Amino acid sequence: QSALTQPASVSGSPGQSITISCTGTSSDIGAYNHVSWYQQHPGKAPKLMIYDVSDRPSGVSDRFSGSKSGNTASLTISQLQAEDEADYHCSSYTRSTTVVFGGGTKLTVL
Amino acid sequence: EVQLLESGGGLVQPGGSLTVSCVASGVTFSSYCMTWVRRAPGKGLEWVSSISGPGVDTYYADSVKGRFAISRNNAKNTLYLQVNTVRAEDTAIYYCAKDRRYGYAFGREFDFWGQGILVTVSS
Numbered sequence: 001q002s003a004l005t006q007p008a009s010v011s012g013s014p015g016q017s018i019t020i021s022c023t024g025t026s027s028d029i030g031a032y033n034h035v036s037w038y039q040q041h042p043g044k045a046p047k048l049m050i051y052d053v054s055d056r057p058s059g060v061s062d063r064f065s066g067s068k069s070g071n072t073a074s075l076t077i078s079q080l081q082a083e084d085e086a087d088y089h090c091s092s093y094t095r096s097t098t099v100v101f102g103g104g105t106k107l108t109v110l
Numbered sequence: 111e112v113q114l115l116e117s118g119g120g121l122v123q124p125g126g127s128l129t130v131s132c133v134a135s136g137v138t139f140s141s142y143c144m145t146w147v148r149r150a151p152g153k154g155l156e157w158v159s160s161i162s163g164p165g166v167d168t169y170y171a172d173s174v175k176g177r178f179a180i181s182r183n184n185a186k187n188t189l190y191l192q193v194n195t196v197r198a199e200d201t202a203i204y205y206c207a208k209d210r211r212y213g214y215a216f217g218r219e220f221d222f223w224g225q226g227i228l229v230t231v232s233s
Contacts, residue, residue: 036219045223089155093218104154
């Protein structure tokens with residue numbers, strides 16, 4: 001159950017777009033379209049932003065979008081805003097009937 | 111509105127035991143798989159364990175298998191995690207989380223989370 005691989009940090013200026021990658025294997029991301037993304041502000045609980053690769057829960061801004069190619073999933077945030085500054089975590093269902101998370105990416109809005 | 115509230119964390123010595131609890135409100139608790147996720151200091155989230163709505167099916171990460179036990183009392187809308195034979199690397203904030211989907215045995219994505227409870231393993 002190795003963690004998915006995410007960049008430790010990304011940054012962007014307000015109004016720009018950024019993309020966070022999440023790389024797994026053929027046993028997790030590559031096997032299913034069950035990739036999720038969570039936003040976590042300091043001291044707060046994680047918030048579900050994307051599920052099933054690209055679906056958004058009700059109430060989540062359409063500035064957040066997800067995609068997948070092979071064993072790598074991506075989260076794109078467009079029109080970056082100051083409140084988007086947070087940690088972002090990807091996760092995937094696995095062939096072993098478990099969930100595996102990434103190491104988390106710290107997004108800094110410059 | 112769904113609310114999840116954890117309790118029972120604290121300081122535990124290496125090799126010791128502790129039980130953390132999570133009380134749910136605003137949801138038909140017995141119809142949803144529930145999950146424990148933790149976040150160690152400076153690390154990302156880690157899936158720990160899940161339990162089906164009726165409590166029949168349980169699932170564990172390899173890192174805690176044989177040491178942790180997940181259970182639930184649907185009459186009390188409460189989820190439990192008994193942590194045994196704890197190690198320093200078990201130090202983390204433990205979150206309970208609800209599956210997004212109704213009636214599934216295993217949760218793949220989690221739409222409501224508690225605020226977390228800190229468990230510190232230290233002598």
